[in-house]
Amino acid sequence: MKHVIIGAGPAGITAAEVLRRLDGEASITVLDGEGELPYARMAIPYMLSGGIGEEGTLLRRDADHYRMLRIDIEKARAAAVDTAAGTVRLADGRVIPYDRLLIATGSVPSRENIEGIDLPGVHTCWTLADARAIVAAVRPGARVVQMGAGFVGCIIMQGLVSRGAELTVLVRSGRVVSRMMPPKASEMIARWCGTQGVRIMGKTQAARLERDGNALKVTLTTGETLPADVYLSVVGVKPGIDFLAGSGIAIENGIVVDEHLRSNVPGVYAAGDVAESRDCLYGKHQVNAIQPNAVEQARIAAMNMVGRDVPFIGSLAINVLDTMGLISNSFGQWEGEEGGTKVEHIDEANSRYISLQFSGERLIGASTVGFTDHVGALRGLIQGKVKLGAWRERLLSDPSLFMAAYLAMSEKLA
Ligand SMILES: Cc1cc2nc3c(=O)[nH]c(=O)nc-3n(C[C@H](O)[C@H](O)[C@H](O)COP(=O)(O)OP(=O)(O)OC[C@H]3O[C@@H](n4cnc5c(N)ncnc54)[C@H](O)[C@@H]3O)c2cc1C
Structure with missing residues (x-):
């Protein structure tokens, strides 16, 4: 064969x-x-x-x-x-x-359809070759303009900042990780980026890139221009x-x-x-x-x-993101379903957030920011499609009890 x-x-x-x-x-x-x-x-x-x-x-x-x-x-x-x-x-x-x-x-990687996207100093961040080029180009003090703040855009910020980059991130939708997190959670992550020295510019994008001596000139859709030593295009795949x-x-x-x-x-x-x-x-x-x-x-x-008959049980959408030390997660139908029930708990002072999405008695999706312990329990509850019974109400009044709910459901999940 x-x-x-x-x-x-x-x-x-x-x-x-x-x-x-x-x-x-x-x-x-x-x-x-x-x-x-x-x-x-x-x-x-x-x-x-x-x-x-x-x-x-x-x-x-x-x-x-x-x-x-x-x-x-x-x-x-x-x-x-x-x-x-x-x-x-x-x-x-x-x-x-x-x-x-x-x-x-x-x-x-998706390609931005703008003038200058092929200029030297413009990179994506998807392959090992891209990573080598970024390591070579981003020296302490390098001005980096990054287009995009999705999963990859966020997860690479730490590396850029730790190399000494002055990082500006352009976010077309105005919301970081908008395909993974609810608006409030996006807002918290964006604010966190600010506290870590990253400048987030929402509702704008690059319109044109030009060489300007040894650097690049990034013209935004707002007309503003930014100087850049490196332009990183991370606009999805x-x-x-x-x-x-x-x-x-x-x-x-x-x-x-x-x-x-x-x-x-x-x-x-x-x-x-x-x-x-x-x-x-x-x-x-x-x-x-x-x-x-x-x-x-x-x-x-x-x-x-090789001829065996093995079905795939199906995938569950899960994202675990580390944005310069702030951990966020999304599981399953994190946006919920029409007619479903949701609960959202926001703790701005401690950068902690949790939202749960229910379909009837079942948990179908969840998003968290700042929770690192036991979040696997959320995956278990969603993937197990377990009927929560009285635990649904308890979770609706305090969504952070998900681990207790998981333990209480363990017999049904086994
Ligand atoms: C910066 C970054 C951070 C990430 N972080 C995470 C994370 O924290 N957690 C996580 O789960 N996922 C993460 N991902 C996503 C993860 O890397 C992908 O889900 C994973 O690589 C998918 O594996 P794959 O084998 O399907 O495809 P790939 O890893 O993309 O491999 C595809 C292979 O196909 C080859 N290929 C493509 N076209 C051809 C062709 N025509 N002929 C021959 N070969 C070809 C490529 O060269 C490559 O070898 C990250 C991705 C990036 C870029």
Whole structure:
């Protein structure tokens, strides 16, 4: 059996390892489009803050790991997939056949459509190459203008500030992490950033970038201009699927997969950030772009690729964000549902916030700021779809009792 995996991130590498464990004879080829040793993007913030070196980002440290497992890592990009012929065409023109194909190409950063976006000094923050360039460019006192304050925008602030950057963050919507946190929580996180020396500018964005001597001139939509040594464009990501045009593989927000991580084309699977799979609460299809989800989907996909019948229970949207030491979390349907019930508790003085979202007797979503202990209990209550009974009222009057609720529900959750 010849397995080809496109992508050498956490999903691709996990799948290759599981395939080898289950089939000692199979041929396993992983295509790595970046020419790096397989690494974890989620380690990049630690590299930016100097907590780890490049080697700390590697998914597997042992240089012989892949050779020992007879996993062939090909430093080559897939340019097209011919599902009728069962082949992948590489960017260098070679064509490789597959019996089973796993697409694990993750996401690619969205590109701002503004003049000057290709100038030197402009970077995204998605790949190891980006991280190297940022480390080289951000010297103490460097003026950094960052467009975007989503998950990645927030998680990299610590690294930039600890390198001595004078950081200004432009937030188009006016709300930091608006796709993860309710307005009040966003406001608290933005205020916290201010106390840490980061200037947040809401309701504006870059309109144009120009060279100005050795620096950049950033012209905002308000007309104001900012000088910058580095411009960081972190405006979100989209699934890495461009090379699949014409392949017949069904794509919506990502590659649509069933509960066995199969695409609509026989023998073709997808896992990780590139896959749109069902969520565990309602069975709705969504891309859930976090590493634990990528790894779990890859594990299940690999089992199905060798002929086992293993369903994926569905993903739960979870985000755990560290914004310069302020921890925030969101779980499940954090925005709630129409007709649902919600409770919000705000403690401005201590930068603590919690909101819970209920559907009938069940907890379906939660957001927290400043809570670090026991937040996994919120995930347990949501994922367990447990009927809370009298605990619903207790949580509505004091949402911080979620751990007590979890313990009280433990029998139902077991
Ligand atoms: C700065 C940063 C911080 C993050 N922090 C967290 C965090 O704290 N927690 C968390 O859960 N997640 C975090 N994430 C997200 C996490 O990194 C992703 O969810 C995870 O990497 C997804 O794994 P994946 O294997 O699906 O895709 P990726 O890791 O994106 O890997 C995709 C692979 O496919 C390759 N590829 C793409 N196209 C092609 C092609 N055409 N041909 C060949 N190869 C190709 C790429 O080179 C790469 O090797 C963070 C991401 C970033 C950038």
